[in-house]
Every structure is written in structure tokens, then in C-alpha cells.
Amino acid sequence: MNFKSINIQEPLQSAPIEQIPSLKNYSQHPTAPDIESDSPSHDVPTPLARARSCDVYIGHNRLGPPLSRRLVKWLTAELEMLGASVFSVDRNRNKDAISHCAARVAMDVAPVGIVVVTIPTLSSAFGTEEMLLFSRNKKLVPIFVGLTRDNCVSLDVIQRKGDLWSRFGGELWRDYGGREEDWIEAVDGLSRVDMDFEAGANNLRDCILNAVAFIGKRLGKRNIIESIQKWFESDLHELPFPRNDNFIGRKQELRELEFILFGYVEGHDTEELMGLEIEKNEREKEKGKMPLKNEEQEEEQMSCNIAGKGSYDRGIVCVTGETGIGKTELLLEFAYRHSQRYKAVFWVGGEARFLRENYMKLSGPLGIEAGIDNGSGVSNNIEEEAIGKVCKEFTRDIPYLMVIDNLEMERDFWDGRSISDLLPAFTGQTHVLISTRLPKILNIMQFKLPYPSFSEAMVLLKGESSLGLRNEDNGALKIIQEKLRQLPFGLVLVRAILSHLTIDAQTLLELIDNAMLAEISYTPKEDPVFQYNPFLVQLLDVCFSLCNQFYKSTKNNLALKMVEVSTWFGPSPIPVGMLAYATWGDTLNSNSNIWKKLRDSMLLSLPCMGALNAEGKEAEVLSMLMRLGIARSGTRPGLVYFHDIFKLYARKRSNVQPGSWFVEAIINEGFLPACSDHAWAACFLVLKFGLYHPAVSVSIDLGPHDMLIFIKRLVIPIVTYSLNELSLCSAVMEILRVATRRLESLEKSLLNEAEASRKNNYMSLLFMSGKSQSVIESEPSIHRDIVTLRAVILETRAKMMIKMGKYDVAEDVCRIAINIKEVIYGVEHVETQSTHQILDLIANFKSRI
Incomplete structure (x- = not known):
């Protein structure tokens, strides 16, 4: 120049x-x-x-x-x-x-x-x-x-x-x-x-x-x-789990991810390090950012597949591989290593039933008001507008990293929309990493995670140092490695068993070989990890058997029982107190001192649970599960997480009874916004919707009194939170519809029971036999509570329909609520008049059209 x-x-x-x-x-x-x-x-x-x-x-x-x-x-x-x-x-x-x-x-x-x-x-x-x-x-x-x-x-x-x-x-x-x-x-x-x-x-x-x-x-x-x-x-815990101090290997994969997303590897000669066999004139297209023709915008580049096929959009990579191969651990390590290159790292659970909610929860950390009352007036697309607000924030040049872990489906659970609608339009600096066991997600660039090499697999089995191992143990470890097909999940579990339980590798191999392999049935939608790796099932059988032997004074295999209960919770980390109540509800009710200590442990880090006294065997079992890697502490104190493989194993070994304990624990705790997915999981079970999902293959029946408490303590708060904070209209409409149907069914059954009871009592007078009482006769207020709750739900539906511009539906629903309240409270009661005001508001809106 x-x-x-x-x-x-x-x-x-x-x-x-x-x-x-x-x-x-x-x-x-x-x-x-x-x-x-x-x-x-x-x-x-x-x-x-x-x-x-x-x-x-x-x-x-x-x-x-x-x-x-x-x-x-x-x-x-x-x-x-x-x-x-x-x-x-x-x-x-x-x-x-x-x-x-x-x-x-x-x-x-x-x-x-x-x-x-x-x-x-x-x-x-x-x-x-x-x-x-x-x-x-x-x-x-x-x-x-x-x-x-x-x-x-x-x-x-x-x-x-x-x-x-x-x-x-x-x-x-x-x-x-x-x-x-x-x-x-x-x-x-x-x-x-x-x-x-x-x-x-x-x-x-x-x-x-x-x-x-x-x-x-x-x-x-x-x-x-x-x-x-x-x-x-701000108390922003970016990642759900602490960093894995024992993370081993995957250096090449981490560098490749860095290269794809950033276009270079910090501190290294990228071309030599990556070893990519790409022609020089094509290399610029393969760095994850394709140069545009406008010279002033050379840095605004589109992401491309290393193999030569264009990806869905720039900055998005999908890490694929079977369950247990280490996808989550890889993304967790990448996020910790490069967290300073982003303003924030957002970890979004990809399970189909909770993906929409998890995504919309990003509105809080991003400073976005995404509630239904914060939209642009009346709109039929409230949820789309709220999603758009979150997407728009990711289009700035402020870089964020969003990790969608364990994505189950390409389409949304609630309305079938493509997950591409949840991904931001990438004109900014934000990156998205997706982990899934699906072979392909849309046309997003696929990064298939390979099995570890033989040397890396042996390090996972032995740890950094293999000193003190006998030749027999080395031979046994090699056999275990081959039978596990070098699956990192199984290798790490074997190392934990050898490190924390008094057993050597040769004995462990003999126990696994001698374990009876029980037949397990699978549905087409379930994870086939056990079908491909029966040796892993035997390893888990031996593992829980050893845990039960380690605490000989415990009964009913508490270790497995705890994992069984965890399978009914949502996918996010579980509060320890809630897990304790679900696992040992009867024991804790009889001994409030233990229950109080376990509740207090929610405010402390999980390793401290071992400090409970000897009568708290449950806490010792949980501590052992954590040392073995079966349970994992969350970033926030008092939370615990179980790997999906352990959950699948426990579900196949369990029955419906732990589901009832789980629902009881949720009702006892009430709705907590931080644990909203656990409340949603309970709603799936009790209200019996979404049963076509593999994780919701059964349902839990509650009595009339418990059903009323469930709807009051969980359903109504979930609806309020989901609308006011997240604008989850599709999910709220479905749960309100199902809850209304359940209340109508419950009311009808109680009235039929009362009518049958009156007929039986009339016959008993004729034949001088004993009388029987129906639920309504024994608890006269229960019918009033049911219809009152119906009116509340109908009124909530009417308000939501008004906001969505569906005035005819809102009017019909509101009139039903008014009829119910007039019977219960009377025409002039304040509750009835408040519903009349909603009806007047609907008429006012309709007059403007």
C-alpha cells in the first residue's frame, strides 16, 4: 500500500x-x-x-x-x-x-x-x-x-x-x-x-x-x-458436573474439535498436528469457516465437513457414537478447556421430553424475558417468538458455547418440529456441540468418536501407573478389555472396582464369567448397548453384588435400589434429599434424625455424606457409589447424577414399585423450578401422557386424595412457571388438557361410586346388613375440591387462549368455569365475579376484530 x-x-x-x-x-x-x-x-x-x-x-x-x-x-x-x-x-x-x-x-x-x-x-x-x-x-x-x-x-x-x-x-x-x-x-x-x-x-x-x-x-x-x-x-454454574481429573487420552479428538470450530489449534502448527490430507486450495474451506466472496467479511465463514460435505451451518458439530464411548466426557473436557473463549457455556439436556424446556431455560442466564406476559401483545406464535428471542441472542458477535448432550430425536417431542428451529441462525460467534448415539442429525457435520486405542484402553483400566500388578492380573485385564470391546464406560468401571473394593483382576474376571446372564427384553426404541455387549451386563451384575457384600448389614441391595429409583427421575442431577426420600421413605419416616441429616446434606458437598454416623448406612452406600463412578456429584452442592447405562440396567432389573416411591417424593417436596424436569417426569407417569416414549412405558395410579394433592402441588405450579417464565405453550396446553380429563374422570367415578353405595345401603336396610360408605360420603369435601380444581384449570386455559388470540375457545372454556363457580360459590361471590371479568375481557377483544 x-x-x-x-x-x-x-x-x-x-x-x-x-x-x-x-x-x-x-x-x-x-x-x-x-x-x-x-x-x-x-x-x-x-x-x-x-x-x-x-x-x-x-x-x-x-x-x-x-x-x-x-x-x-x-x-x-x-x-x-x-x-x-x-x-x-x-x-x-x-x-x-x-x-x-x-x-x-x-x-x-x-x-x-x-x-x-x-x-x-x-x-x-x-x-x-x-x-x-x-x-x-x-x-x-x-x-x-x-x-x-x-x-x-x-x-x-x-x-x-x-x-x-x-x-x-x-x-x-x-x-x-x-x-x-x-x-x-x-x-x-x-x-x-x-x-x-x-x-x-x-x-x-x-x-x-x-x-x-x-x-x-x-x-x-x-x-x-x-x-x-x-x-x-451471578451464581452461574455453567456445567452440570465438575471437571474429570482422571480424564485420559482423546488428545487428537480434542484438537480436531478445536480446529473445526476455531479454524486453528492454539499453540500448535495446525497443519502438521491435524494431518489433514486436503489440497491447499481447499484447506481454507475445511477450517470450519468458509471464506465469503466479500473481502471485508473474510472472517464470516461457513462451517464445512472435513470429509468434503457442507454441514448444516457454521460452528455446529455433532459428536456421534454408541452409549458409553465417552461423548459426554469429551464435550465436558472441551468445555472446561476452552471456557475462557466464550462468555458462557450452556449445557442443554437433549432428552426429547425435556429439550424444549431446557433450551428455554437459557433465557434466564441470557437476560431475556421469555415469559408469556413479555411477548408482543396477543399472538398465536408466542412460543415461536420466545424461541426466536433466545436464537437472536446467539447471533451476536458475543461468543457462547451451547452443548446439547444426549440428543434423542431429530424432531421435538411436543409438536414434531425439527430441532433446526431451536438452533440459532449462525451469523455470530456462538458454537454448538451436540452429542448423540444417532448415526446422523439432519445434515449437521458428523464427528464420529472412535474407540480408544489399545494403549489408551489399558491406561483406562490400570490408571496412569500399573505398578504392583501381577502377570496374572495383566492377562486378566487384557481379556476384560477385549470382552468389553474397549468400551470406555466399562473400562473405567473395572478400574474403580479394583481400586475401591478388595478384589484383584483375576478374581473379578472369574466372577464375571461365572455370573448367570439373565435374559433381558428390549423394545426397538431402547438403547441396544446391552444387546451388543452382554459381558457388560455380567460386569454390572457383579458390581452391584460386590456393593451389597461390602455392606453386609444393609438389606435389599440398597445400592441397586438407589439406582432403580433414579431411573424414574428426570435426566438432570437429582437432589440428594429427594433421592433419599424416594429410596428410604419408610425408614426415614420412622427415624426423623437420619432424614434430617440427609436433608441437610443437600447444602453440603456430596463427599461429606460419608461423615454421617454409623446408623446412616444409606449415606455410606451413596458415598461408595460415587467412588465407583456409579453416581456422580453435580457442580451445585447436594446433587447427584447416574449414568444412562446404570439407569437402563436398573430399569431392566426393577418393577413399578420404585416409580411410586419417586412420585411420593416429588409430592412431598413440591415443585422446585430448579428441578422442574423431575416434576415433569412425575406428570408423565401420573397423568399418563407421552407413553409412547421409551422412558414412559408405564404409569402410576393415585387415589382421589393423592391425585388432588398432586395437581395442586405440582401441575398448577408447573403450568404457572412454564408459562410465566418459559412460554412453553405446547407443553402447558397438553398437561392442562390431560389434567382436566383426569379430574372429569375422577369426578365421574366418585359419583358412580356414591350412587352404587346408596343402592347398596338401601338393600342393606332391607336385609338388615351392614352399611358401606363411598369416598364422597366419608370425605364430603373431596367432590367440592375436585370441581374447584377443574374451574381453576379451565380458567388458566382461558387466559392462555386469550393471549394466543383464540377467543372462541377461551369463551367456551371460561363459561364452563363460570358454571362451576356459580354452583360452588354463588353468582355474587368474588371468585365467580373474577371469572366473569375474564369473560368480559374476551368479549372486548372479540368486538375489536
């Missing part, structure tokens, strides 16, 4: 700031507009209009490391979202005088001047001018990427001191033909600034948010400072 043609030499040849060309110098360019004139705003080009109102100027060089480009986009989007006007530019790429003129206007006007300092910045005329100008005006805030403040000493650069400058140093001012004195002043000025930031892959998020807070303080914008403080103070 000919720098003289854009009049950039002059400022570098003048030391005093007064001699640097002012705004007028650039306005005198033949092609530059008269920016001093009072012309209307619509006559001013957009870059100049932005420059005049600029709060923050960000200068950068796109030839710097990829991390610097990610930083600039993120920082710009973050500041603009908080209301600051940002002018971000790489002046090396400006092609006309108007663009250069606008940049100089922004440099003069902006109260804060940020320069992203990389190695190319120090050899750039524009970068040097920005550092010099802002340094003299006391506005410079440098952000170092690939450098540190201590590296920026002019004498070290010139004399090529140190490893860094021995490669890149020298007389860098010669690269642009400027004055040595100006360059030295600009570089040495970096060490004299009041505040600077050093960004790297391991602290990018903290660096950007701290920089935003500092800029807000410099600008005097309290909303920016308060927003960042609120973010740091």
Missing part, C-alpha cells in the same frame, strides 16, 4: 501532538466530504456519522493472531450491547479517503482509545500512529495479544533480545518508512499507561469483561459497570 497516497506519513514525522494533522487536513482531501459543514445528517456517510458519536475507538490489525480478531469482535459487541458507541477498524484495510477520514474523526472524538497490540501492530504505520496519538492524549488502553507489557521495550525490539524478538524484532519502523523517534515513543509509551490488559486463550473472557468494566468507569456509564458486576456476582 502507498501510504503517501492517504497522507499518513506526516503525523509520524512530527513529534508534538499539535503537528499531527487535524480533522481539517483530512477534510481537504479532494474526495472527502465537507465534515465541517452543517449539512443534514442524511447527507453524512454512515462511517462519519458513527465516528462523530464514538465513545470508544478500537484499533487492531487483522494480520495478528486469530485470538485478536475474536477479541475485537467480542469486545465491540459487548460494548455496543451495553449502550456504548464503538468505532472498530483495521485502518490497513481502508480503501478510500472517507474511511480514513472517519477513522481520524473517531480517534479525535473518542474518550477511550483501545489498541489491540500484536506483533504486526508494531510494524504498522497505522498502529504506531494510534498508539502515539492516544498515548499523548492520555486515552490509550492497550490490550496485548501474544505479547506482554514487559515485551514492549523499544531497545529489546531493535536489538532482537529474547526468543520473541530474535524472530520478529529489528528496526520495525523501516517497514512503514516512518521516523524512528516516533516509533520509539509509541512503543515505550505502552509501558507508561495507567491500565493495560493481557489477553490469552486461558483468560480471554476475564480480560474482555474487565476491560469493559474499566471502559465503563472511564466513560462514566454506571449501567456498564453494574452489568459487569452483576455478571461476575
Whole structure:
């Protein structure tokens, strides 16, 4: 580029700031507009209009490391979202005088001047001018990427001191033909600034948010400072599980994922490391971001399949593989390793029945009001609008990582829509990782997770050190490895058994071989992991048998019983107190001291449960399950999680009785928003809908009194929460419809029972026999409670129909509720009149159409 043609030499040849060309110098360019004139705003080009109102100027060089480009986009989007006007530019790429003129206007006007300092910045005329100008005006805030403040000493650069400058140093001012004195002043000025930031892959998020807070303080914008403080103070547990300290192997897979999503591998020569056999002219298309034809938007690229087929969209990768191969562990490790490259990591459970709810729960951390009362008036597409709000947030240049774990279906459970409607339109920097055992999801790029190598499998079995093993044990471990087909889940379980139970590998192999393999039936929709690996079933049989022998004083195989109960809960981590009540309800009711201690353990970390006294054998069993890896603690204290393979095994070995214990525990605890999927799981069982799903193959019957309590304590709160917070209209409409039908059926059966009882009592008078009482006769208030609850549900349905614009349906439902209330309360009662007001509101809306 000919720098003289854009009049950039002059400022570098003048030391005093007064001699640097002012705004007028650039306005005198033949092609530059008269920016001093009072012309209307619509006559001013957009870059100049932005420059005049600029709060923050960000200068950068796109030839710097990829991390610097990610930083600039993120920082710009973050500041603009908080209301600051940002002018971000790489002046090396400006092609006309108007663009250069606008940049100089922004440099003069902006109260804060940020320069992203990389190695190319120090050899750039524009970068040097920005550092010099802002340094003299006391506005410079440098952000170092690939450098540190201590590296920026002019004498070290010139004399090529140190490893860094021995490669890149020298007389860098010669690269642009400027004055040595100006360059030295600009570089040495970096060490004299009041505040600077050093960004790297391991602290990018903290660096950007701290920089935003500092800029807000410099600008005097309290909303920016308060927003960042609120973010740091928020109790945001990004990932459901702690990091696995024993994670072994998968180095190549982690690097490939990083390469696909970011287009490079931090700290490595990507081409040599990945070993991708791709022609050079196609390699740019295979880095996960396809260059667009517009040269100004080279970084906005579309994701492509390494194998040569285009993926569904940029930044989305689907990790496939059979159950137990380590998909979740891989994504968990990736999320922990690269969490600082994202503002937040969101873990979304992909189970079909709960996917929509889990996705909409992201609205809270994202700061979105997605409730039904926060939409744009009356709309028939409330749920679509709420989903759109979440998707829109992911289209910004603020990067998020969304992990959809264990995706079960390509279509939504509630309305059959494609899951592509839940994926954001990727024009921003957000990435999505999906794990599934399905062979393919839409046309999203597939990343098939391979089995570990022989050496990695042996490390999983033995641990990092294999000292102390006999030759017989080594031989037994090799046989176990082969029979498990090198499945990581089974290998890790074997290692845990050998580490925490008094048994050697040879004995364990003999026990597994001698275990009777019970016949297990499967449905076509169930996970076939046991069908392909019968040795794994025998291993689990031996494992739970050893657990039961370890605690000889326990009865009824508490370890297996606990896992059996967990199969009825939702897929999210389970509160320990709720699990304890479901597993040992009768025991705990008779001994409130144990129950109180287990409840208190919800506020403590799970490893502390072993500290309970000897009478709490249940806590000791749970502690043992955690050491064996059967149970796993959550990130939040007091939560526990069981792997799907253990749940499937326990379900095949169990009956319906643990489901009743689970429902009883849910009713006892009541509705908790943090555990809403467990409440939904109970509704599936009790209200008997969604039975075609593999996990809901049976139902639980409740008596009239328990059914009323269930609807009051769970169904009504679920409906209120799901509508007001998440706008889950499809799910709410279904549960209200089913609950209404169940109440009508219950009322009819009770009335029939009462009528039959009256006939029997009449006959008993004739024959002088004993009388019998129906439920209504023994509890006269139960019928009133049923019809009252029906009216409440009908009124809720009417309100939702109004919001959705379905006034005819709302009117019909509302009239039924009024008829019920008039019979129960009377015409003039306040409850009846409140429902009449809803009917009047419906008439008012209909009159406007």
C-alpha cells in the first residue's frame, strides 16, 4: 500500500501532538466530504456519522493472531450491547479517503482509545500512529495479544533480545518508512499507561469483561459497570458436573474439535498436528469457516465437513457414537478447556421430553424475558417468538458455547418440529456441540468418536501407573478389555472396582464369567448397548453384588435400589434429599434424625455424606457409589447424577414399585423450578401422557386424595412457571388438557361410586346388613375440591387462549368455569365475579376484530 497516497506519513514525522494533522487536513482531501459543514445528517456517510458519536475507538490489525480478531469482535459487541458507541477498524484495510477520514474523526472524538497490540501492530504505520496519538492524549488502553507489557521495550525490539524478538524484532519502523523517534515513543509509551490488559486463550473472557468494566468507569456509564458486576456476582454454574481429573487420552479428538470450530489449534502448527490430507486450495474451506466472496467479511465463514460435505451451518458439530464411548466426557473436557473463549457455556439436556424446556431455560442466564406476559401483545406464535428471542441472542458477535448432550430425536417431542428451529441462525460467534448415539442429525457435520486405542484402553483400566500388578492380573485385564470391546464406560468401571473394593483382576474376571446372564427384553426404541455387549451386563451384575457384600448389614441391595429409583427421575442431577426420600421413605419416616441429616446434606458437598454416623448406612452406600463412578456429584452442592447405562440396567432389573416411591417424593417436596424436569417426569407417569416414549412405558395410579394433592402441588405450579417464565405453550396446553380429563374422570367415578353405595345401603336396610360408605360420603369435601380444581384449570386455559388470540375457545372454556363457580360459590361471590371479568375481557377483544 502507498501510504503517501492517504497522507499518513506526516503525523509520524512530527513529534508534538499539535503537528499531527487535524480533522481539517483530512477534510481537504479532494474526495472527502465537507465534515465541517452543517449539512443534514442524511447527507453524512454512515462511517462519519458513527465516528462523530464514538465513545470508544478500537484499533487492531487483522494480520495478528486469530485470538485478536475474536477479541475485537467480542469486545465491540459487548460494548455496543451495553449502550456504548464503538468505532472498530483495521485502518490497513481502508480503501478510500472517507474511511480514513472517519477513522481520524473517531480517534479525535473518542474518550477511550483501545489498541489491540500484536506483533504486526508494531510494524504498522497505522498502529504506531494510534498508539502515539492516544498515548499523548492520555486515552490509550492497550490490550496485548501474544505479547506482554514487559515485551514492549523499544531497545529489546531493535536489538532482537529474547526468543520473541530474535524472530520478529529489528528496526520495525523501516517497514512503514516512518521516523524512528516516533516509533520509539509509541512503543515505550505502552509501558507508561495507567491500565493495560493481557489477553490469552486461558483468560480471554476475564480480560474482555474487565476491560469493559474499566471502559465503563472511564466513560462514566454506571449501567456498564453494574452489568459487569452483576455478571461476575451471578451464581452461574455453567456445567452440570465438575471437571474429570482422571480424564485420559482423546488428545487428537480434542484438537480436531478445536480446529473445526476455531479454524486453528492454539499453540500448535495446525497443519502438521491435524494431518489433514486436503489440497491447499481447499484447506481454507475445511477450517470450519468458509471464506465469503466479500473481502471485508473474510472472517464470516461457513462451517464445512472435513470429509468434503457442507454441514448444516457454521460452528455446529455433532459428536456421534454408541452409549458409553465417552461423548459426554469429551464435550465436558472441551468445555472446561476452552471456557475462557466464550462468555458462557450452556449445557442443554437433549432428552426429547425435556429439550424444549431446557433450551428455554437459557433465557434466564441470557437476560431475556421469555415469559408469556413479555411477548408482543396477543399472538398465536408466542412460543415461536420466545424461541426466536433466545436464537437472536446467539447471533451476536458475543461468543457462547451451547452443548446439547444426549440428543434423542431429530424432531421435538411436543409438536414434531425439527430441532433446526431451536438452533440459532449462525451469523455470530456462538458454537454448538451436540452429542448423540444417532448415526446422523439432519445434515449437521458428523464427528464420529472412535474407540480408544489399545494403549489408551489399558491406561483406562490400570490408571496412569500399573505398578504392583501381577502377570496374572495383566492377562486378566487384557481379556476384560477385549470382552468389553474397549468400551470406555466399562473400562473405567473395572478400574474403580479394583481400586475401591478388595478384589484383584483375576478374581473379578472369574466372577464375571461365572455370573448367570439373565435374559433381558428390549423394545426397538431402547438403547441396544446391552444387546451388543452382554459381558457388560455380567460386569454390572457383579458390581452391584460386590456393593451389597461390602455392606453386609444393609438389606435389599440398597445400592441397586438407589439406582432403580433414579431411573424414574428426570435426566438432570437429582437432589440428594429427594433421592433419599424416594429410596428410604419408610425408614426415614420412622427415624426423623437420619432424614434430617440427609436433608441437610443437600447444602453440603456430596463427599461429606460419608461423615454421617454409623446408623446412616444409606449415606455410606451413596458415598461408595460415587467412588465407583456409579453416581456422580453435580457442580451445585447436594446433587447427584447416574449414568444412562446404570439407569437402563436398573430399569431392566426393577418393577413399578420404585416409580411410586419417586412420585411420593416429588409430592412431598413440591415443585422446585430448579428441578422442574423431575416434576415433569412425575406428570408423565401420573397423568399418563407421552407413553409412547421409551422412558414412559408405564404409569402410576393415585387415589382421589393423592391425585388432588398432586395437581395442586405440582401441575398448577408447573403450568404457572412454564408459562410465566418459559412460554412453553405446547407443553402447558397438553398437561392442562390431560389434567382436566383426569379430574372429569375422577369426578365421574366418585359419583358412580356414591350412587352404587346408596343402592347398596338401601338393600342393606332391607336385609338388615351392614352399611358401606363411598369416598364422597366419608370425605364430603373431596367432590367440592375436585370441581374447584377443574374451574381453576379451565380458567388458566382461558387466559392462555386469550393471549394466543383464540377467543372462541377461551369463551367456551371460561363459561364452563363460570358454571362451576356459580354452583360452588354463588353468582355474587368474588371468585365467580373474577371469572366473569375474564369473560368480559374476551368479549372486548372479540368486538375489536
